[in-house]
Amino acid sequence: MNRYILSVLVENRSGVLSKVSGLFSRRGYNIDSLTVGVTENLDVSRITIVVSGDEAIIEQINKQLNKLVDVIKIVQLSMDEAIYREIALIKIRIGKNRTNIIEVVNVFRASIIEMTRDIAIIEITGTEDKISNFIEIISPYGIKEMVRTGLTALEKGNKSI
Amino acid sequence: MKVAKAVVQCLTSENVEIIFGYPGAAVAPIYEEISNSNIKHVLVRHEQAAAHCASGYARATGKTGVCIVTSGPGATNVITGIATAYMDSIPMVIISGQVNTTLIGKDAFQEADITGSTNSYIKHNYLIKDEKQIGRVFKEAFYIAATGRPGPVLIDIPMDIQELDIDFSYPEEVNIRGYKPKAIGHKLQIMRIVEKIKESKKPIICVGGGVSLSGATEEFREFVIKSNIPVVHTLMGKDCLSNDDYHYIGLIGSHGFSYANRALSHSDVVILIGTRLGDRTVGGQSLLDKTEIIHIDIDPAEIGKNFNAVLPVVGDAKDILKQLNEDIDPLDTKAWIDEILTYKINEIAPKAKEGYINAKAAIKLLSEKLEEDSIILTDVGQNQIWTARYFKIRDKMKFLTVGGLGTMGYGLPAAIGAKLGAPAKRVVLFVGDGGFQMSLSELGTLKQCNIPIIIVLLNNNCLGMVREIQASKYNNPFGIDLSSNPDFVKLAEAYGIKSRRVDKESELEEAFSEAISCETAFLLELVVDPEEGTLK
Numbered sequence: 060m061n062r063y064i065l066s067v068l069v070e071n072r073s074g075v076l077s078k079v080s081g082l083f084s085r086r087g088y089n090i091d092s093l094t095v096g097v098t099e100n101l102d103v104s105r106i107t108i109v110v111s112g113d114e115a116i117i118e119q120i121n122k123q124l125n126k127l128v129d130v131i132k133i134v135q136l137s138m139d140e141a142i143y144r145e146i147a148l149i150k151i152r153i154g155k156n157r158t159n160i161i162e163v164v165n166v167f168r169a170s171i172i173e174m175t176r177d178i179a180i181i182e183i184t185g186t187e188d189k190i191s192n193f194i195e196i197i198s199p200y201g202i203k204e205m206v207r208t209g210l211t212a213l214e215k216g217n218k219s220i
Numbered sequence: 221m222k223v224a225k226a227v228v229q230c231l232t233s234e235n236v237e238i239i240f241g242y243p244g245a246a247v248a249p250i251y252e253e254i255s256n257s258n259i260k261h262v263l264v265r266h267e268q269a270a271a272h273c274a275s276g277y278a279r280a281t282g283k284t285g286v287c288i289v290t291s292g293p294g295a296t297n298v299i300t301g302i303a304t305a306y307m308d309s310i311p312m313v314i315i316s317g318q319v320n321t322t323l324i325g326k327d328a329f330q331e332a333d334i335t336g337s338t339n340s341y342i343k344h345n346y347l348i349k350d351e352k353q354i355g356r357v358f359k360e361a362f363y364i365a366a367t368g369r370p371g372p373v374l375i376d377i378p379m380d381i382q383e384l385d386i387d388f389s390y391p392e393e394v395n396i397r398g399y400k401p402k403a404i405g406h407k408l409q410i411m412r413i414v415e416k417i418k419e420s421k422k423p424i425i426c427v428g429g430g431v432s433l434s435g436a437t438e439e440f441r442e443f444v445i446k447s448n449i450p451v452v453h454t455l456m457g458k459d460c461l462s463n464d465d466y467h468y469i470g471l472i473g474s475h476g477f478s479y480a481n482r483a484l485s486h487s488d489v490v491i492l493i494g495t496r497l498g499d500r501t502v503g504g505q506s507l508l509d510k511t512e513i514i515h516i517d518i519d520p521a522e523i524g525k526n527f528n529a530v531l532p533v534v535g536d537a538k539d540i541l542k543q544l545n546e547d548i549d550p551l552d553t554k555a556w557i558d559e560i561l562t563y564k565i566n567e568i569a570p571k572a573k574e575g576y577i578n579a580k581a582a583i584k585l586l587s588e589k590l591e592e593d594s595i596i597l598t599d600v601g602q603n604q605i606w607t608a609r610y611f612k613i614r615d616k617m618k619f620l621t622v623g624g625l626g627t628m629g630y631g632l633p634a635a636i637g638a639k640l641g642a643p644a645k646r647v648v649l650f651v652g653d654g655g656f657q658m659s660l661s662e663l664g665t666l667k668q669c670n671i672p673i674i675i676v677l678l679n680n681n682c683l684g685m686v687r688e689i690q691a692s693k694y695n696n697p698f699g700i701d702l703s704s705n706p707d708f709v710k711l712a713e714a715y716g717i718k719s720r721r722v723d724k725e726s727e728l729e730e731a732f733s734e735a736i737s738c739e740t741a742f743l744l745e746l747v748v749d750p751e752e753g754t755l756k
Contacts, residue, residue, distance in 0.1 A: 130398050
């Protein structure tokens with residue numbers, strides 16, 4: 060099983076996201092992550108989907124997505140020709156580790172958004188690997204709550220979808 | 221202009237002549253406008269039948285079938301009909317009423333999220349939130365339903381929106397950036413097909429429902445004659461070629477003929493036209509293991525979905541067949557067809573037990589008596605497979621069955637729709653006692669609209685096909701007994717429909733003559749042995 064990243068341009072209308080996500084569950088495809096947001100064009104949303112599967116599955120996903128009337132365009136991004144980013148927000152217990160936590164945050168170029176006597180909320184942006192790595196190192200201090208956005212991506216260079 | 225009136229104008233602009241429906245509060249404004257129009261409304265007795273009627277109508281006419289239902293249960297009842305049409309790629313537009321915009325999401329009376337709940341078995345759907353979009357949406361809906369791989373499209377219209385006033389004109393053009401179906405087959409790929417066929421020694425054509433859907437029966441028959449290649453077919457492709465044609469081999473699949481399956485598996489090149497080869501058709505890839513596959517289909521997603529083809533080409537069967545017909549040369553297939561003929565075992569028509577009619581023989585007999593442009597329909601189950609195997613389609617006969625979803629209860633409403641679409645043609649339905657009772661209430665529609673069709677009810681007082689599956693697998697048929705069936709002749713009489721029950725083979729000829737000469741609807745009940753098998 061490989062991981063693939065699809066950038067999908069869709070009509071910015073209500074119900075479209077459920078058509079796209081419903082297709083995945085109905086046909087038994089696995090979504091690792093799905094992010095959606097507006098683009099430079101207000102009529103168009105961009106969905107970034109990370110899926111696992113083999114070549115045949117990814118080809119079917121492409122074709123089935125293309126059948127949806129609200130899907131305008133699909134581009135399969137390759138790992139080395141695109142920029143990938145994910146955001147994580149992490150609420151962590153401070154305890155006696157204030158200095159250690161700040162140190163790790165600085166090493167990873169993450170930032171502390173909010174801090175009280177007991178907790179800190181950390182924001183980190185980067186590749187999935189970087190974030191996973193950060194979480195691994197920070198988790199012994201006691202993660203109280205965490206959320207990751209899933210990948211979003213853009214092709215490098217002059218090309219556009 | 222009121223939106224409700226605009227809706228009817230959209231329908232008239234699309235040349236809609238008949239609408240099948242069931243009214244309710246949420247579509248009352250549209251009904252009011254339909255009553256002032258030239259569109260004929262056919263009141264069904266259950267919303268599911270509205271979609272099946274529209275399906276039969278679409279398949280008999282080649283036009284898009286249209287139906288209308290109210291919100292909530294009206295909409296949820298039509299879902300099975302939509303899913304049925306989706307699986308068989310039938311062009312259909314469904315209008316549903318919705319609760320007032322302000323009540324959506326509040327669990328209002330007769331509210332159902334019909335766009336949400338149809339997503340997985342519909343080509344496209346719309347919930348109208350902006351009254352000004354009504355023209356665009358209808359234009360798009362009819363375009364999407366009928367082009368590319370056809371399918372059902374639903375338009376959900378809240379009741380308050382139907383009452384709003386708008387400036388209305390029906391758009392002339394349609395431009396959907398996410399929907400550009402490809403009709404023209406790739407020239408180069410078609411040349412490769414011609415070359416591939418030329419090199420083959422044992423080519424075979426496997427035709428599916430796509431050829432009828434694209435209106436390409438003539439082009440298909442020309443291709444068969446020009447190429448001289450034998451033809452097997454799927455359940456949906458039975459009427460693409462006259463069943464007495466020299467090239468006609470027969471039905472393939474789990475319920476097809478073993479000689480047809482054998483012909484397919486012994487071929488060296490198979491040309492699939494308008495078929496996705498569902499699981500019941502080839503049972504995985506085993507039948508196709510030794511053959512090279514050429515796949516012609518309008519839906520790119522069907523290429524490589526169920527099997528891999530060496531030569532796929534995406535496009536409308538009509539266009540691709542036209543292109544093929546320009547370049548194809550006849551092959552010498554005599555030895556190959558002779559070989560296939562040796563696979564055929566002469567079937568001896570089994571004698572029915574005393575008090576029963578042999579369904580297979582009866583179907584065959586009736587097929588010889590009907591006009592050569594008759595429309596034949598089936599329901600689902602043994603009646604369907606018996607008809608698919610033993611009815612001899614001749615000349616311009618149409619064979620309309622429900623393939624993908626296998627929806628019991630399809631037959632009667634679909635036959636009603638077919639007859640309304642093609643009133644000059646003979647329409648005959650083969651149905652079992654199980655499926656008949658699923659749509660029994662449509663006898664009311666039949667009577668009210670005075671629709672002269674022949675219903676051949678193959679009554680074995682049980683769910684025959686399920687019985688067979690259970691008997692062979694568990695040796696314990698259970699939950700399939702219908703021995704408390706009503707007296708169907710009396711039932712027909714109660715509806716004012718002529719009928720006759722036959723349990724002696726000696727009366728069959730005369731009973732058929734009576735049904736054929738009857739100018740109104742006729743229910744012919746044939747008493748069938750519950751032990752009579754589907755295949756043997």
